Every structure is written in structure tokens, then in C-alpha cells.
Amino acid sequence: MTGLTFLIPIALGMGAMGLAVFFWAMKHGQFEDLDGAAQRILIDDEEDGA
Amino acid sequence: MDGRAETEMNAPIGIVADRTSDFVDTRLTAPGIRCAGCIGKIERELSGVEGVDSVRVNFSAKRVAIVHDPEVDEDQLIAALREIGFDAAPIADNPLGNDDAESRKLLRALAVAGFGMMNIMLLSVSIWSGASGATRELFHWLSALIALPVIAYAGMPFFTSALMALRYRRTNMDVPISIGVLLATGLSLYETATGGGHAYFESAVMLLFVLLSGRALDASMRNRTRAGIGALLGSMGKSASVLAPNGSTSRVPANELEPGMLVLVAAGEALAADGEIEEGSGAIDNSMLTGESTPENVTKGSTVHAGAINLSTPLRIRLTKTVSDTAIAEIARLMDEAGQSRSRYVRIADRASRLYAPAVHTLSLLAFVGWMIAGAGWHQSLIIAIAVLIITCPCAMGLAVPAAQVVASGALLKQGLLVKDGSALERLAECDTALFDKTGTLTLGEPRPDLSNLDAGERSIALALAQSSRHPLSRGLTEALHDCAVPPAALEDVREIEGHGVTGIWKGGEVALERPSHTAAAMSVNLRVGDISHLVRFEDTLRDDACETIAAMRALGLEPRILSGDRSDAVRTVADELGLESDAGATPQKKLQALELLKQQGRNPLMVGDGLNDAPALAAAHASIAPGSASDVSQQAADAVFIGRKLMPVALAIKVSRKTMRIVRQNLGFSVLYNVCAVPLALFGFVTPLIAAIAMSISSLVVVANSLRLARSARVPGA
Numbered sequence: 001m002t003g004l005t006f007l008i009p010i011a012l013g014m015g016a017m018g019l020a021v022f023f024w025a026m027k028h029g030q031f032e033d034l035d036g037a038a039q040r041i042l043i044d045d046e047e048d049g050a
Numbered sequence: 051m052d053g054r055a056e057t058e059m060n061a062p063i064g065i066v067a068d069r070t071s072d073f074v075d076t077r078l079t080a081p082g083i084r085c086a087g088c089i090g091k092i093e094r095e096l097s098g099v100e101g102v103d104s105v106r107v108n109f110s111a112k113r114v115a116i117v118h119d120p121e122v123d124e125d126q127l128i129a130a131l132r133e134i135g136f137d138a139a140p141i142a143d144n145p146l147g148n149d150d151a152e153s154r155k156l157l158r159a160l161a162v163a164g165f166g167m168m169n170i171m172l173l174s175v176s177i178w179s180g181a182s183g184a185t186r187e188l189f190h191w192l193s194a195l196i197a198l199p200v201i202a203y204a205g206m207p208f209f210t211s212a213l214m215a216l217r218y219r220r221t222n223m224d225v226p227i228s229i230g231v232l233l234a235t236g237l238s239l240y241e242t243a244t245g246g247g248h249a250y251f252e253s254a255v256m257l258l259f260v261l262l263s264g265r266a267l268d269a270s271m272r273n274r275t276r277a278g279i280g281a282l283l284g285s286m287g288k289s290a291s292v293l294a295p296n297g298s299t300s301r302v303p304a305n306e307l308e309p310g311m312l313v314l315v316a317a318g319e320a321l322a323a324d325g326e327i328e329e330g331s332g333a334i335d336n337s338m339l340t341g342e343s344t345p346e347n348v349t350k351g352s353t354v355h356a357g358a359i360n361l362s363t364p365l366r367i368r369l370t371k372t373v374s375d376t377a378i379a380e381i382a383r384l385m386d387e388a389g390q391s392r393s394r395y396v397r398i399a400d401r402a403s404r405l406y407a408p409a410v411h412t413l414s415l416l417a418f419v420g421w422m423i424a425g426a427g428w429h430q431s432l433i434i435a436i437a438v439l440i441i442t443c444p445c446a447m448g449l450a451v452p453a454a455q456v457v458a459s460g461a462l463l464k465q466g467l468l469v470k471d472g473s474a475l476e477r478l479a480e481c482d483t484a485l486f487d488k489t490g491t492l493t494l495g496e497p498r499p500d501l502s503n504l505d506a507g508e509r510s511i512a513l514a515l516a517q518s519s520r521h522p523l524s525r526g527l528t529e530a531l532h533d534c535a536v537p538p539a540a541l542e543d544v545r546e547i548e549g550h551g552v553t554g555i556w557k558g559g560e561v562a563l564e565r566p567s568h569t570a571a572a573m574s575v576n577l578r579v580g581d582i583s584h585l586v587r588f589e590d591t592l593r594d595d596a597c598e599t600i601a602a603m604r605a606l607g608l609e610p611r612i613l614s615g616d617r618s619d620a621v622r623t624v625a626d627e628l629g630l631e632s633d634a635g636a637t638p639q640k641k642l643q644a645l646e647l648l649k650q651q652g653r654n655p656l657m658v659g660d661g662l663n664d665a666p667a668l669a670a671a672h673a674s675i676a677p678g679s680a681s682d683v684s685q686q687a688a689d690a691v692f693i694g695r696k697l698m699p700v701a702l703a704i705k706v707s708r709k710t711m712r713i714v715r716q717n718l719g720f721s722v723l724y725n726v727c728a729v730p731l732a733l734f735g736f737v738t739p740l741i742a743a744i745a746m747s748i749s750s751l752v753v754v755a756n757s758l759r760l761a762r763s764a765r766v767p768g769a
Binding site: 004008011012015016018019022023026032033034035036039040041042043044 | 085086087089090107108109110111154157158161162165168169172188192196
């Protein structure tokens with residue numbers, strides 16, 4: 001039973017962390033341009049020597 | 051690309067404002083962004099422009115965000131983009147795009163509900179597998195601790211909507227949902243406090259999660275298509291260059307223009323108000339207003355209307371009517387009135403819930419009364435009544451409609467058709483008559499040249515000349531010659547003489563693309579190479595698949611006909627070619643009357659059109675579709691917008707929307723069947739939290755799986 005005193009807070013904490021990351025990602029526009037990221041890998045950077 | 055843009059892959063550039071505080075942020079829409087090459091080209095080339103700090107392309111929204119020196123103004127940036135081949139426009143205040151905030155709120159609520167559901171489920175599973183005594187009590191309290199804030203946050207969208215409905219003495223889907231969730235939470239709290247065995251926290255949160263996914267799907271569908279349409283909206287006639295008496299010009303927004311102002315309208319610019327030409331002569335394109343594709347010649351003293359595009363030399367125009375007095379504003383008023391019938395349309399989910407909510411509430415009340423009479427005691431009776439509410443809570447029903455509609459609209463999007471919302475899909479499915487505008491709808495709305503009398507050498511000269519001009523005929527010529535893969539000839543000293551044509555030097559001799567001396571054929575240019583000249587005629591051709599689309603519409607049981615504002619001989623040519631009945635010379639009012647007549651006959655007309663003159667008809671029709679090249683107003687009035695050169699998406703829209711409604715009805719039917727099976731269990735007190743949770747997930751999964759069948763529905767056979 002004593003295990004629960006650790007395990008439950010850990011489980012809740014990990015869930016809350018995921019939630020926090022999702023909120024952060026949304027606030028910082030990570031979902032603004034979903035198709036763009038897929039296209040960008042095709043850009044050839046070496047063309048202009050960058 | 052600079053290093054910073056690399057590291058902050060998706061961050062909007064504006065957030066680094068602390069370092070670039072003396073820079074300003076400009077956002078432009080560029081609908082021409084189609085591939086990785088475009089992103090690379092814009093970001094590379096524009097970063098090289100003097101005064102530009104950084105550039106970031108948003109591919110999904112077809113927008114470019116530019117951080118630049120305040121000295122560089124918007125017009126210069128647009129010009130720079132045009133130079134590398136992209137038409138750009140400032141982002142207008144788009145009345146369609148305001149629900150972004152709402153969908154973010156739903157997503158956040160969904161994330162919170164998801165978090166709560168997983169954790170409570172974790173605790174509930176151990177209770178179901180036999181935890182008892184102190185452990186069970188601890189787990190119940192923990193569940194309550196998680197559930198209460200989660201329900202308060204994630205339930206907000208439902209509670210506020212239900213309150214709103216009740217305040218107006220109406221009921222909607224959210225009323226039974228809110229009552230169910232609140233009662234389940236209240237009962238569970240009571241059970242927890244008294245050490246009882248059955249707490250329904252996981253059911254309450256799961257219900258919210260499933261329903262929120264339905265709402266979030268619905269919102270994301272609206273956003274996706276509205277962003278697409280927003281990118282297409284241009285800056286047509288939203289401002290004008292006003293000439294001050296001292297000769298200086300300033301940009302004035304359309305709603306601040308006043309009669310008596312003198313404005314300068316550049317070639318290719320749209321008029322923002324009605325007026326009279328004071329200086330200059332040439333041709334204007336009035337197709338947005340009248341639907342007629344032939345340019346109209348104007349000269350000093352001619353009256354011109356807002357929405358017309360100046361095709362030739364700059365014109366000085368004395369404004370006579372502005373803002374709400376213009377011909378366009380009159381059309382907007384017609385549109386407002388015409389659109390009212392549509393706002394009265396009741397969506398299928400609401401129709402279902404009007405029957406459903408009273409039935410469920412009565413049943414639950416009867417269960418309570420019945421068990422009280424049977425002598426079960428008020429606690430037991432209440433538990434059973436609430437179990438009835440929970441098991442019948444419209445979980446599958448809340449998903450039945452949005453899941454099917456989102457999958458269908460995604461499938462249509464791939465075929466180039468943007469459907470604005472679920473209600474549009476429902477109305478499209480009910481259409482039984484189709485009315486087509488001609489110019490820009492059945493035809494491409496852009497002049498295509500007849501190249502048969504030019505040889506390869508002449509074609510390459512024509513291309514070299516045409517590509518340096520922005521006149522509509524030159525653009526049509528450039529596009530057609532690009533299609534035949536002609537290389538442009540090497541010309542020197544290419545100059546555009548406004549209102550006359552383009553000239554250049556080829557192998558020492560003069561070549562020119564100019565207005566024909568005799569003005570008999572309005573849509574033609576003269577290609578002159580040395581002393582030899584060729585007349586190139588232009589025609590507004592039918593879309594390639596117009597015939598097949600008409601046939602497909604007939605196969606779907608819709609009788610198509612033409613309703614156009616163009617001259618009757620022009621309309622008849624097209625009508626004969628397609629084998630359709632036609633009405634020509636229809637004014638916006640006449641188009642409205644034609645639709646009203648059809649409605650009185652009990653038909654549901656579909657209107658397909660692009661011009662401003664179609665906008666009232668688009669708003670009045672039972673459902674409407676506009677091409678992506680249509681005027682802004684028409685795109686906003688229409689339920690769906692199709693992109694590209696094909697007309698087939700129109701027929702596809704009807705086909706898919708009908709299939710969608712079939713799936714939606716199946717989903718609703720399944721929900722009813724599920725309730726018929728589950729309610730007796732609840733009525734006789736056999737439902738435990740475990741059974742409620744399992745039944746709820748299974749019914750939701752079945753509905754989603756059934757809806758996914760629509761993903762393949764929009765495939766064109768053989769494509």
C-alpha cells in the first residue's frame with residue numbers, strides 16, 4: 001500500500017506534465033502550420049550555400 | 051535561411067519582438083504557395099530584400115509573415131513578392147476567421163478532459179477489479195479531487211450553451227448533457243462522502259471527453275476550410291489612392307471615401323466606389339458586377355461602378371457614390387435579406403435532440419417515480435434514475451453527426467472543394483435543382499488565346515512580350531504559351547506602353563503585342579514582328595469537364611440550367627454546347643426571383659456562381675457553391691468553394707454530401723438502437739459504473755468507425 005503514495009503522485013504528475021506541454025505547444029503556435037513542416041524537409045538548403 | 055528561423059520551426063516570428071523591437075511585423079496572404087519550392091523561394095528571396103529582417107511562410111494558411119524595417123512598406127513587400135512570381139495581398143479583416151479562439155478553447159478543454167479521464171480511469175479500474183474498504187474510499191476521493199476541477203473546466207462549453215438555451219426557453223443538445231453530467235457528479239460526490247460503492251466520475255468525464263472530441267472536430271473542419279477561403283480573398287477594392295489638390299496621393303480605406311474625392315485608379319486595380327471618369331480612357335472589366343466577360347470601353351464622362359477592374363491606363367475618377375450608396379452595397383443589402391431564410395435552417399443534430407431530450411428526461415423521471423412506488427427508497431430510486439440518464443446520454447449522438455461530416459469534408463478537401471460547415475453539407479444533400487452562372491463558373495472566366503495561326507518562333511516572341519505585362523489578355527497568353535512549353539525569345543528593351551501594348555527589340559527588329567487598330571473584336575491582340583502582323587483572338591472557354599459534370603449532376607437526379615447576367619447570344623452558345631436550358635440577362639433581382647419561384651414550387655435549388663451579381667442568389671439558394679476565382683463577397687455567401695480548373699467538385703459535393711447524410715442517419719439509428727438495448731438494463735437497476743463506461747466507449751467507437759467509411763467516398767472513379 002505504501003507504494004501507492006509514490007505511484008499515484010508520479011502518475012498524476014506525468015499526466016499533468018503532458019498536459020502542460022500540450023498547452024505550451026498550443027500557445028507557441030506549434031500547430032499553426034502542420035502541412036508546412038512536411039513540405040520544409042524538401043527544401044534544399046545547400047543551393048544558396050547556407 | 052537564417053539560423054533563427056531554423057531553430058524556431060513553427061514559432062510565429064512576432065514572438066522574438068524583444069530583439070527586433072524597432073522592426074514591424076507584416077502578414078500577407080499569398081494563395082499561390084503550393085510546394086516546398088515556393089516556401090524556399092519566398093523565404094530566400096524576400097530575406098535578401100533591403101530592410102527585411104526575417105521571413106516565415108505559413109504553408110497551411112498560405113501566408114507570409116515578414117519582420118522588417120518600418121521604412122519598407124506593405125506595397126514594396128507586395129511588389130517584391132510579385133517579382134518572384136507570387137500574387138500577395140494584405141490580410142483583410144476576414145469576417146469568417148473569428149472562430150479560431152473558440153476552437154482553441156475547445157482543444158484545451160479536450161486536453162483537460164483527456165487528462166482527467168485517463169487518471170480517473172486508472173483509479174476506477176482498480177476499484178472495479180476489487181479494491182475495497184479504505185483503498186476504495188481513498189480512490190473515490192482522489193477521483194473526486196481530479197474530476198471536480200476537470201468537469202468545471204471541460205464542461206464549460208456545454209454549461210454555458212445550455213444556460214443560454216434555457217434562458218431563451220429553448221432546449222438543445224447541451225441541456226440533457228449538462229443535466230446528465232451535473233447529476234452524475236452530484237450523485238458520485240454523495241456516494242463518496244457516504245462511503246458508497248458506485249461513483250460515476252469516470253463516466254461523467256468520459257462523456258465530456260467524447261462530446262468535446264465531436265465539438266473539436268466540428269470546429270477544426272470549419273477552421274480548416276475558412277483558412278483556405280481566407281487565403282483566397284483578395285484586397286479587391288478595399289481602398290483607393292486619393293489625390294489631394296496639391297497632387298500628393300494617399301491610401302484611403304473604402305469605408306472612409308466620400309463623394310467628390312478624386313481618386314487615381316492604376317491599371318489592374320479595382321474601384322472602391324462609384325464615380326465618373328475625369329481624365330483618361332481605356333477599358334474596364336465589369337464582370338464582377340454584370341457577369342459579362344468582354345471588357346467595356348470607357349472614356350471621360352463615363353460612369354463606373356465599384357468592383358470594376360481597370361484594365362488599361364491609370365484613370366482619374368471623381369467619386370459620386372461611396373460606402374453604402376454604391377451599386378455593390380445594394381447587392382450586399384439584397385444578400386442580407388436573402389440569407390435570412392438560411393439562418394432558420396435547423397441542423398439534423400438539433401432536430402434529433404428536440405425529440406431525444408424530452409424522451410430521455412421523461413424516462414428517467416418515470417424510473418424514479420416507478421421505483422419510489424415500488425418501495426425502493428429515494429436513494430435507490432435516484433441512483434437508478436441517474437443511471438438511466440448516464441447510459442442514455444447522447445454520447446454516440448454527439449459524435450454521430452460531426453464525425454461523419456469531418457471525414458467527408460476532409461475527403462472533399464482533397465478533391466479541391468472547401469465546405470464551410472456541417473450545415474452546408476446537410477443542405478447540399480437536399481438539393482434537387484442546380485442553377486449555374488456562365489462566366490467564371492461554367493467557363494474559366496479568363497481569356498484563352500487561339501494560337502493556331504502562330505508558328506513556334508512567333509509563339510516564343512509572344513511569350514517574351516506577354517510575360518512582362520499584367521494585362522488580363524497578356525496573362526492569358528502567357529499561361530497558354532507556358533502550357534505548350536514554348537521557351538521565351540531573347541528580347542531587348544521590352545517596354546509596356548500603358549493602354550497600347552508591349553514592345554521590344556528582337557534580332558534588331560521591332561516586335562510588339564498591341565491593341566488591334568480596329569476595335570471590332572474586343573477580345574484580341576495584334577502580334578507584330580517587323581512588318582507582319584497576326585491577330586490573336588481570345589475566348590472565354592468552357593471548363594474541360596463541364597460536359598461530364600452536367601452529365602454527373604443529371605445522374606444524381608438534379609436538373610441543371612443556366613442563369614446568367616450575360617448577353618443572350620453568348621449564353622445560348624454555351625447552353626447549346628452543354629444541352630441546357632438557359633435564362634440570360636438576369637439582374638441580381640431577377641436571379642433572386644427565379645430562386646424564390648423554385649422554392650415556392652417546393653424545390654431546393656443549388657446555386658453555383660462567382661460574380662458579385664450572383665451573391666444575393668448564392669445567399670438565397672438552399673445551398674450554394676462558388677469557384678475559388680469568385681469575388682470575395684460571393685465566396686463568403688457560398689456554402690462551399692471549389693479550387694482549380696475543374697467543375698467536377700460541384701457534382702462530387704452533392705454525391706458526397708448525400709452519402710454523408712446516409713452515414714449520419716445510420717449513426718443516429720445506431721444510437722437509438724443502443725439506447726433501446728441499454729435503457730431496460732438501467733431501468734431495472736443493473737447498470738454499474740463499469741457497464742456504463744464500457745457501453746459508452748463501444749457505442750462511440752462504432753459511430754466513429756462507421757463514419758471513417760466516408761474517407762474513400764470522394765474518390766473520382768479511375769483517378
